[in-house]
Amino acid sequence: MEPSIPLRIAYAFASLAVITVYGLLLIGSMARISAKVQGRVGQPVWQPFIDIVKSSGKRNSISHGVMFWLGPVFRLAGGVGTYMFVPAVLGSVVFQNFSMSGDLLLVMYFIFFGQLGMALGASEGGHPYSAIGVSRGLAQMTAFEVPFALSIISIAVQYGTLDITKIVMAQQGGFLNWTLFTNPLAVVAAMIAFLGMSGHNPFSVVIAPQEIPIGPPTEYQSNLLGMLQTNRAVFNGAKLVLYMNLFFGGATNVPVMVVKTFLIYFVNIFVGQAFPRFRTDQAIRFFLGVPTLIGIAAVVLFAF
């Protein structure tokens, strides 16, 4: 049964609230896990909440122009929108979001919406480091898109569809039906791409705090920064849910979603804690090397 429009909007807000809270807690807990790896106690898991409150509670702010203000708006709208286009929980009316707008391609391209807007806002700040950060970020993005795209093509071939819901449906009925087991090469390629997407080590040269003070958001502060921090949670959530749907059988209820996304995200931390940072050109070559070959293999395996 299709819910009415107001109800659907209400559901969307509820869904968004859940993913925001969960995303922030996820970031907090991952920071804490990292701390444990380094032998520290680490920050409280709710630290991201406090940080956002603090940022939003700043008493003054500066702006470099209209686009500078719109940058975080684009970014957050991009994050929220991405999430809105992904069905988070299979069969749940509340978490269905607005996934009827389009299929996987819509989600993949909408990811760029926020990035582009943010890049423009950062640009208007006029800070050279912002532009350098954007340059690195975009450059890296083009590279990890390749294995990711190959992986997507592989599963599109495998399932004969780009409809996320259908892909999830096809993976139901036991964990052996997950893409992880039916198409492991595609999952490997996509997970490597995911490392780049998340910007953790070894692909963190974009924000490289030691040389270009945190890259694109160098000039952002106050509630604009707060929006960026919020987006990080929502956007992470959206991406994780997408990955879960595509590769790990999706979820039929919220707890399963929580567990699965947590584990997916954990891969980042696991790798990030163990590796140093690539330079941009190294990262590009890396992604266009072995991960791309794996992706090609994944396509070949299912296409021919």
Next chain:
Amino acid sequence: MSDIKFTRALADPDHALKPAGRPGPLGKPLVLANDGLPEEEKAWFCDAYPTASGPYKGILENFLNWARSKSLWILGFGTGCGAIELRPLMTSRFDMYRFGIQPRPTPRQSSVFVIGGYASVKTLKRIVRSYEQMMGPKFVVALGSCTINGGMYWDSYNTINAIEHYIPVDVYIAGCMPRPEALLAGFKELQRKIRRGECEGAVKYAENFEWYKANQKKVIHDWNMPDYNY
């Protein structure tokens, strides 16, 4: 080449510390003069007069103060030898992250400025600039004797003696150098002060802007920046 002129500094005999917290003069101009800049450079910098925001009162403000105290982002700017004592704070032994303290590379996003020991005149210029670029409310922790009364550099020709003449300071941590434990204690003290609503350095700075600026300009002779760095 040999026409160097040895001139005495244009000294101001009035070294007395004016009472803190005094309300600034009424009828402040809306626009800064930015005399230090050549005419063609003035268009590059914002020339608005800084205004005080706050202090505020109320439950919301108390909540925000709590949040501020729990989320202290240190500007990653090692101004003196004391910066070396900040590094251990990140290690597993001291782990400042526990208290919500973490370094941040840009003043725009930082809330705490740690003056790491002696500040030469040359550094002071950068301190002032970075401090002004931080968003309020902002807090200053000055560590080491040098920031309090000049310390071992008390008679140096290029090290200032008391930092609070140039920017407002919330917490001093004495020692030469103070150990990381002392730093942690200082930060805890800062958190308490913030929660009590006593850390209104930004407001003080804005209200006594002329006084601070006069002090700064007295020692910084090549003032090639706007009077207030947004």
Next chain:
Amino acid sequence: MVTPLAIFAAFLATGFLLPLADKLGRRVSATLFWALLAGFAGLAAYYLASFVAAPGTLEIYTGGFEPPLVIALRLGLEESAALAAVAAVALLAAFSMRKALHEAPVSGMMTFLMLVMGLSGLVLTRDLFNLFVFLEISGIAGYALLGFDDRRLAMSAAFKYMVAGGIASAAYLVGVIYLYRLTGTLNLDLMIGSAGLEGAAGAAAVFFVLAALLVELKPFPANGWAIDAYEAANPGLGALFSGAQATAMLFALYKVFPLLSDAHLAVVMWAGIVTFAFSNLVGLRQTATRRMFGYSSAGQVGFVAAALAFGARYVEGSDFAWLVAGGLLVNHLLAKTGLFLLSAAFESDGDGSMKGRPGTLVAAAAGVLVAALVGLPPFPAFWAKWDLVRVALATREYAFVALVGAGGLFEAWYLFSWLVRLVKGGADETPEAAPVPVLRVGADGVGPVLAALGIAALGGLSAWTRGFTDPLFWAPLAGGLLFLALDRLPGKLKALLATAAIAAFGYFALPSMSEFQKLFALMILGGGALHAFAGGYLTGRRAGHFPLYVMTVLSLGYALVAESALGFFMAWELMALGGYFLVLQGAKGRSASMIYLAFSIGGAFLMMAGLQLGGGLIGGAAPSPAALALVGLGLLAKLGAFGLHVWLPGAYAEAADDFSSFFSASLSKVAVFALMAALAVFGEALPGGELAWRVVGWVGILGAVLGALAAIFQEDAKYALAFSSMGQMGYVLAALAMRDQMGWTTALYLAATHFLYKGMMWLSVAGASLRTGTRTMYLMGGLIKRMPISFVSFLVGIIALSGVPPLTGFGGKWLLYHSLIAKGWYFEAAASFLASGIAFLYLYRMIHSIFLGQPKDEHRTVKEAPFWLVLPQLLLLVAVIAFSVFPRLILDPIMAVVGARYPAAGFAFEGQTLVSSLGYWNGLLTIVVVVVVFVLTFIWMVMNLRKPRLVKQFNIVFAAERPFRPETTHFAFDFFAPYRRALGFLVRGRSEKAWTAVAGLATSVAGAIRRLYTGNGQTYALHVVLYVGILYLFLGVR
């Protein structure tokens, strides 16, 4: 009717009278001279008119006996036409030489008259020995005139000429006397069909005559003496040699054709076409104008001879000779005469430098002459070439066709280079030199202009007689002429008028169009009108822009509706020509326009060959893979497909900004149109089958990837956009190559949306570079505050182009990936992902470098782009938004068009949702969700703002320092340096290098070949002797 014998009588009498008259004063003798020439011309015109009115021949027997006892003359339509040509050129040449003739001793005028008389005799006589006499008369007069002004160069050239002429006449005499011996007559008509010609002796005798005539036609490589003569001659005399003498000689050759066997004719044909190809090849290395014209003349005469021989071999009747050889000859004659006269007026010295720049009228005449000579429409050679190639392909003379194409390409290259030097002044190496002053040439310009007018009139006549009576066909030319006439009006007014003209064309053309044509008409004519309006953005007259622009747009329009392949092809060539001149008008357009021209002409020739091969007619042609391959190759060159793209960036970037925009947004689509139409006509089979289409697909995808990659490394905004266009058209090509409902829907959608957003982006950049005075991106920056509308337009453009939802671009990406994956082209899809990722890089880089970042001090006071640029952008913006919200607005017509060809399989609409076999996309819902989320977020941002302070450009955290200059703070130069390190090796211009190597090979070969021309008269004589010997061997072998 006055007997033609009167001509000789009059010339001889005047020749003897002139010295007497000269005693009475130069004025008297000059009057006599001019009167005779004018009378001769009048008589020739009268003959021509009367024979056109009443065809027939007039046989004249001198002395009242019948041949063989007397010398016979013949005057018919052909002869009178040749006489008229000789007379016309003689008049023009004499006019050009008037000063020299008036000042020199009277024998100069006498010799001139003798030359003209000799040439007339060559045309008229039917007696072989008499032919020899006239040959010698004209020859001796020619030598004498050549060396007349006592320059050492001229004299040595004349001597070399005489040496070669001596050998030729010896051969001729030997040949004639043996013919006489074998046939018993000297009369050509009696000789034809004589039994004496049979056998080896007859063939040998004929060969000697033929060889002598061929040598006189200056065949490659035995033509060094002729080239020297052309170079040394007074330009007027050069015109006479190249025009009149060549005509007469060709006519003489044509006369003896009936004597020739097929083997002889083959020798003529191949000798002629080899001369055409190789003379022009050698001409590539030439900078001295007259020597260059000499090579060109030798080539053209060879071409005509080849066409004549070809016609004699393969085509029944004389119509072919009339149409083709006559067309080519009259074209060459007028064009070369005009060019020689132009060089007389503008050339300062032999080194190719010019005294000044011509005014608009003379420049237009020069353009007409060069274009005509190269065989571009609508001039006679174009039509002749079309027929020649058709028959040549039908008779499977592929090597012949290839040589025709190659020679034309070489000739186009150096002639247009010369034209560039003429109209832009200076040498090629100094494009930045100070503007050359306009040289007023006065009366000296009359000759070239008359020649241009004549050639244009004849061209128009050719078109008309071929049945092109459709007003739409004439619209481009009429439009161009109209705006040439209106060129004095202010630019803004002309912009409005041009908009109206294009709209009017659309109004008349639209009713007859199919849906498919209408779709492209929207892009091409709609875009044409928009950009015509945008053309008002510059102040001043914009002399010469609008005639060319209107001609180009309207010929594109006609290309859409053309019903015959010839009509289409002529529109196509006209468009290429207009585009070339428009690129040339750009400040640094020289080399870009030349490369564009080379690819246009090469591509067009392939296309012509393909069209001919496929039957020559749109509709009713048989499917032909070879035809499709050739036409497709020609179209890929126009599309800028990978490998054939080297002309594209320069041409797009160096044209005027508004034309760049039209070029990229609209003009490139006509290749898509033509490709789709060609598929409909010639079938879908390519040589190589499905694999070939896969290759085409990959060519498209590689173009997309490498175009985008090249774009990110550009510092020049227009080059970046140009490479971007190349990449975008690559997607279109790949989609086209899929050849199914999904693929074509994608291709059309991509083409249509590319038209919209690329137009916005180009115009926006045009505004920015107009206001800042630079195209280099890192010199701009921070223009958002000064040019907000341009910024918004560019922003919407990049969002649309990059394919980010919710704007139109995403539809394109969605369609592309769905169709690629559904087709099973998985790796193409992956490469497209990479390409569209890379597209982000240059898009961001452009908007950052131009509109964001640090504004420069000198741009602090720039204004928003002119209204003329802003309005078209806003219109396109509205269209983009409308199509974004309601994708069905554009997809429904496209799917209807595609549905007419391919059955619906794959894409279908369910309500507002577009559904494919793989997924779905609801454009309306997407945009609603995005807008709602965006608005809510925006409200949240505004509500949370605390004391926002708008700060200035240097209020940035600069590592506790302050920035010192905007130039050093704006991070924009070599923006993607890491990318260059990682992947820059992919775009080191390998295609450019490959093509440069090809061009280098051609010029090296030319350089090697021209070592033959040592300048030594004796060597030249040896060449002639050897040439005759080798030709004889060829004859024997055959």
Next chain:
Amino acid sequence: MRTIPADIAERFEVGPLVSKRADLSTLDVDAKDVPELLARLRDRHGYRHLSFVTATDQIEEGVFVLTYMLHNHADNHSLGVKCRVGRENAVMESCHLLWEQMWTYQRELKELFGIDFPGSPRVDESFVLEGWIDIPPMRREFDTREYSERTFPTRPGRSTKDPATHMKEKLYPEAL
């Protein structure tokens, strides 16, 4: 025992070679001979490395003593070439053409001592002190304490204690 090389001894009026350590000697020379001597030491005697250039203010004698410290990597020996320059209008010939890094030292000497090196690159720009307007601070007639008191407001109540006594008082008051 190191000796002055013969070619140097015969060309320049040099003082005795004073050996400070096994690997360090100094040599007094007239200021006008310095560039030539340095060039010869660098090119002929292996002192290719310029360690530093510094000055000492001999206010009593009215001169600055400039020390050019060179190092010979081959036999691990440093040689300080010393010369004396008058304090009033102190000018010394620039040697930046011998070692590129020399200009940095010369710029520093100009700022801190007021010794001018005409022709040295950027010698008149400020070096470590931005906007210094007093007499060069390393001159001994410059009273740094007076300057500091005059320029930098200080906190009243400052006192100085001997650290050892102070800590004893603090930690072991009973021992006193």
Next chain:
Amino acid sequence: MSDVNIVTLIGVALLLVGFYGALSRPNVIKMIVGFAIADTGVNMIIVAVGYLPGRTAPILDSAADAAGAAARMVDPIPQALVLTAIVIGLAVTALMLSFAVRMRRSGGGMAIDSYGEQKW
């Protein structure tokens, strides 16, 4: 058909000798001489072609009257032609010589290869 007679052979030989001279002697005057010789050769060939064995010269006199001319005379036309050819040849030779003189006067040498300024 017996075209081969001694005059033809000499004519051909002269033609070849003339051409050889024109092609091998760099001296301009010698080249002209070569051409003159070749011309003569051509003329001889022409005359020889008109020659019919055992017939008389084409002059209407006692040896041949108007009625029997066609049977008894050699072909007169080549002889008529050769006159024209000789005249033309003479004109050409004269023109060449005059050019040679003027070229020499204009500062060039006597050798043909000193007039190679125009090339390529």
